[in-house]
Amino acid sequence: MGLYEAWKNLSENHESQEAEIEFWKEYLSVERNIYNEILNNKTQVVEGTPAELAEKYSTNAEYFMGFIDGISESLQEDIDLDAIEADKAISLKIDWEKLYYNMCAAEANWLYELEGWNDILAADTRKALLKKYKTSKTVVKENKVGRNDPCPCGSGKKYKKCCGKNA
Template structure:
């Protein structure tokens, strides 16, 4: 295949190093508004599976095919069955059937407050559930170190000996 797949074309456009910082900010600002609009529609009917070709979905949401490819790239990790985004073209059949909790957590992970604070989430999750999902996602990236056992501390195996004379002997 000599022509680049849609995802590569999208990435070339979205991460164009020849654009100025202002141009990139304007590009992403416009994209994030488009993305927000699509998510509002999806979250209004979360149990309805939206399917079609990339081109059909682009028309449905009033977008260009490349913009739809970017959206599909962003939502892919939240789908029940991922789409073949690495190889898709305009006629590839795709589905937007998403896992609600996974989508919410991925939005939190992406720090996309304009998405995880959409009012449509209030119809899907109560406040407590949203807080729990938010906390779970934030904690999933936190690395916790266990307290180090000192040489003269009691051995954690419960033998009553010092660590250095018991399980720490071979460490």
């Protein structure tokens, strides 16, 4: 079984709801610590084997694989999660702006509010990325044409007698 498959089994298969809550509480704490260390050290490229990196960040290989799974969409280069092995070297080149945006999209305020961001992205940049995310999920309704309104095709007829006739 590959490392990614082991991570998926670990994160998806729980005996009870309480066990699942405890698992995620523990994992999110580990994830926060990894991000905190990366941000504080301004580590834009994380390199090594997953086993070495897990030891460096005081966790196990499966939890570090969960970190890789979470950060995979915020990297400068795509990575094949299924091909990652515990003893095979990897290089994760982080795109800071993508990472911050994706943290906003995941509504992971415990990550995008970490102090380490202050030295990596300017406050204006972080604010703009948060605003970009918030506007991306805003639903804008288009004006609906009423049956007695002029037809938008420009014929001069009422909508109900023109394009709305078969609607």
